[in-house]
Amino acid sequence: MTTVPPSSAPARLAIATCAELPELDQDDRLLRDALEARGVATAAVVWDDPTVDWSAYPTVLIRSTWDYTDRARQFADWTRRVEHSSALLNPAEVVAWNxxxxxxxxxxxxxxxIVPTIWLDPERNMDARAIHTRFPAFGDFVIKPTVSAGSRDTGRYEAGDTPSRMLAITHAKNLLGVGRHVMLQRYLRxxxxxxxxxxxxxxxxxxxxxxxxxxxxxxxxxxxxxxxxxxxxxxxxxxxxxxxxxxxxxxxxxxxxxxxxxxxxxxxxxxxxxxxxxxxxxxxxxxxxxxxxxxxxxxxxxxxxxxxxxxxx
Structure with a gap:
């Protein structure tokens, strides 16, 4: 394919990223280079930068916005706002579900x-005993919040080890205590x-x-x-x-x-x-x-x- 020289035209595409990766992740730089080789002018833009006018970009591509899990509602609201003025990839309704x-x-x-999963709801105000009864009797298991990414806030525990079960109870209680929904999954060895x-x-x-x-x-x-x-x-x-x-x-x-x-x-x-x-x-x-x-x-x-x-x- 013939490479098109970089254009000075306004960016047709915003590649949404996070403040910690203003120059994009390595994978996204490969994509940016491939787009620019096709003559597509791009701009890396931090998703939560309040100074950005997203309507200036006909299309917005969500990529390395990896800090959104700490502000999931804000992020979902952002996707809906962007979609009012631009084509959003992937769509806001898909983002909200996912x-x-x-x-x-x-x-x-x-x-x-799916991996066998038990769902713990913070609204049930579960005490340590109630949480404990949800744990498997044997094997390892994993506890994590339902809104997370990159294995953050996630731990692996041994069902047959009392100290490990106690740590698991504390982990689950801490997540539930701040209103986070929790997944309890078998660890498939x-x-x-x-x-x-x-x-x-x-x-x-x-x-x-x-x-x-x-x-x-x-x-x-x-x-x-x-x-x-x-x-x-x-x-x-x-x-x-x-x-x-x-x-x-x-x-x-x-x-x-x-x-x-x-x-x-x-x-x-x-x-x-x-x-x-x-x-x-x-x-x-x-x-x-x-x-x-x-x-x-x-x-x-x-x-x-x-x-x-x-x-x-």
């Missing part, structure tokens, strides 16, 4: 396999050996997959994530199995059922799968807001995404 991991219940109700598979879709079509190593080694410790956007992950290219593709493809086919008003596939999506005890893939997360797309691990994927973005301008 912010809270209770979306997994919607997928499960539609027959999709095959993730330690097989890892997690992240399948990336562009414009509704499968693009590539990567292997993500397990992150959680022990209980939640505030000092490990205080002031940190996300835990560092180790990734490598991976060929998704037929079973993984089948589950992820079902997720992508289900999204139009959840949002019947969508007139075209989402620009991007990532489906994170891990194996259950029998080795069958189950859904850990579906990332539709600002997922890392691991473009550097898939040659040509930045150009593929850039072409899909340009087609929507």
């Amino acid at each position: 912010i809270d991991k209770t979306y997994l219940r919607d997928l499960e109700q539609r027959g999709l396999p 095959q993730v330690d050996t097989v890892g997690e598979t992240a399948l990336v879709y562009v414009d509704g079509q499968f693009s590539h997959a990567v292997r993500k190593s397990a992150l959680l080694a022990g209980p939640y410790r505030r000092d490990e994530t205080e002031g940190v956007l996300y835990r560092r992950e180790r990734m490598a290219p991976r060929d998704a199995s037929e079973a993984e593709r089948a589950v992820a493809d079902r997720v992508m086919a289900t999204i139009p059922e959840v949002f019947p008003g969508l007139d075209r596939p989402l620009l991007y999506a990532r489906v994170d799968l891990i194996p259950d005890d029998e080795g069958k893939p189950v859904i850990l997360e579906v990332e539709l807001i600002e997922p890392s797309l691991f473009l550097e691990h898939a040659p040509g994927s930045a150009e593929l995404l850039a072409a899909a973005v340009e087609a929507r301008l």
Whole structure:
């Protein structure tokens, strides 16, 4: 493809980021370069900068806005405001649904396999005993808030170890005590050996997959994530199995059922799968807001995404 010289024209596309990454994440820089090679003028813009006139940008692409989980309502309001004046990728209604991991219940109700999950509601004012009764009798389990990203505020605990169960109770109580909804999930041990598979879709079509190593080694410790956007992950290219593709493809086919008003596939999506005890893939997360797309691990994927973005301008 012939490279188009950089243009001095006003940016047609705002790439929304956070204040900690004003020059974008590495993956997004690859995308920006691919867009500019196609003659698409871009600007990296901090999503919560009060001085920004978003109506100046015909299209806004949500990317590394990774601090939004601390202000989820503010972020959702921002997406709705932006959508009044610009084309927002992905749409605000999808963002609002995907912010809270209770979306997994919607997928499960539609027959999709998710990691076994128990949901704890802060409005129930659960005491330590009530929380304790929700824990599994054996094996490891994970506690995390339903609104979080990058494994923040997340811990792994041992059901058969009394001190670990006590730490888990404290973790859950602290989250519930400040009004946060909590997920309690079985820790599926095959993730330690097989890892997690992240399948990336562009414009509704499968693009590539990567292997993500397990992150959680022990209980939640505030000092490990205080002031940190996300835990560092180790990734490598991976060929998704037929079973993984089948589950992820079902997720992508289900999204139009959840949002019947969508007139075209989402620009991007990532489906994170891990194996259950029998080795069958189950859904850990579906990332539709600002997922890392691991473009550097898939040659040509930045150009593929850039072409899909340009087609929507």
